[in-house]
Amino acid sequence: MKRNGFTLIELIAAIAIMVVISVIVTVNLSNISKNNETKRYNEFKQQVADAACVYIDLSQNRTIKSSCYSNCTVNVGTLVTEGLITSDLINPKTEEAIDQTLNVSVTWNNEGVKTCTLIIPGE
Secondary structure, three states: OOOOOOOHHHHHHHHHHHHHHHHHHHHHHHHHHHHHHHHHHHHHHHHHHHHHHHHHHHOOOHHHHHHOOOEEEEEHHHHHHOOOOOOOOEEOOOOEEOOOOOEEEEEEOOOOOEEEEEEOOOO
16 A cells, blocks of 8 residues: 555654744744843943043043042933933933933942943842
8 A cells, every 4th residue: 555645643743843943943032132132231331331431531620530539420411411422322221312310330449440330220
C-alpha cells in the first residue's frame, strides 16, 4: 500500500515544533526590544549628566566651582538655559520633553575624579 501524506501524529509533532520555535523567537525579540529601551534611557541620563559636568568645568563663576568641590547639584533648567542641552530633549521612558526641575548630582572622589548623576525621583 502506498502512503501519500502524513499521519496525524506527524502533523501534531510538526505543529508542536513550530509553536516552540515561534515562542522562543518571540521571547528573544521581546528581550532585545527591552534591552534597547534600557540602553536608550541610560544614554539619555548620561547625556544630561555629561552636560552638567561640562557646565561645572566651563563655569566662569568661581562661587559655583568652589562650592562644587565636595558635592553640589545642577538644575536641568540651568543646562537648558546655558545651551548645553535642548529643552525638547525627550525622556525615552516617558516619551515627554525633559523635566527641567530635575537635578544632576556632581561629586568628587578622593582622587579628584568628578561623577555626575541625573537624579530622577522614584529610581
